[in-house]
């Protein structure tokens with residue numbers, strides 16, 4: 001049975017150093033939940049607290065409303081997969097997976113049945129008699145995953161499980177992990193610093209910085225309405241521009257540059273009528289080259305043709321260099337020096353306070 005996990009005012013200190021100050025978070029039963037953030041933000045520390053390998057200096061971690069702070073790691077019924085596969089080199093695939101069941105007092109037939117079943121789930125049954133040295137990295141990681149789930153854990157914890165694999169295999173394995181998690185339905189907490197991987201596998205993501213959660217949401221929510229500029233720039237690529245926001249006769253308007261302002265309909269914060277300095281986040285694909293001669297005056301600096309899309313580096317009249325993505329057309333690329341005007345897709349633009357801490361924009365109604 002899979003459980004829900006809750007963190008209430010959880011504190012982690014190493015000596016006098018506070019690494020996680022009062023973290024509160026709820027993970028739903030059966031959810032694929034990812035802790036995402038730059039190196040050193042406390043992801044692994046938090047995961048190890050769930051496993052019971054790290055002490056907890058304040059607050060409570062619960063499985064289905066039962067506080068587990070004092071429960072020994074071996075009694076938490078957790079499956080774990082790490083970056084270094086941690087499988088035994090002298091045991092076959094089958095032996096490795098059966099190992100997890102050995103202390104559970106179940107019959108040989110029962111063990112064989114469970115092992116066979118799980119080897120099929122992770123699609124490694126064809127290799128069951130091989131030794132790890134004769135398996136690829138991806139196959140070894142499937143063995144580690146099989147060993148973690150064969151015990152039918154309440155919670156599956158994975159710490160950067162794909163970072164030792166090459167780029168192609170990483171993509172293949174992340175799809176496999178997502179499918180396997182889906183089919184077994186175990187509440188999963190996954191740690192990565194790779195935002196693309198997090199978006200590909202997760203039901204929800206918590207973006208962390210310095211032990212503090214910045215934003216919890218689905219991949220779409222986090223990409224489209226990042227809570228602050230840190231999240232906006234950590235997830236995908238974006239252009240941050242200095243501008244101003246004003247209220248005029250009941251309409252909010254965002255000024256991007258001397259030559260361009262645009263109405264915005266989804267401002268959620270009350271803003272006084274005078275021009276308020278703001279930071280505007282526009283993703284490369286949300287810029288449009290204007291055909292009507294209006295928009296931010298700009299000049300093409302360089303282009304990168306990537307097949308379906310072309311990336312342009314563009315200097316704005318404000319002096320800022322931005323990156324824009326346009327669908328490639330049959331004709332020639334725009335040459336360096338070409339003058340253009342840019343408009344932004346206002347439904348997708350995010351407007352923040354001057355510090356980049358508060359997102360003024362919400363869903364389009």
Ligand SMILES: Nc1ncnc2c1ncn2[C@@H]1O[C@H](COP(=O)(O)OP(=O)(O)OP(=O)(O)O)[C@@H](O)[C@H]1O
Nearest residue numbers: 014019037038039040041042043044045046192193
């Ligand atoms: N055993 C320890 N003793 C003291 N400080 C530690 C210990 N383990 C981690 N830290 C510190 O706690 C902070 C969080 O580390 P943690 O390993 O959780 O980060 P992370 O987000 O998982 O980063 P990475 O992706 O690099 O593993 C870091 O500043 C780290 O130096």
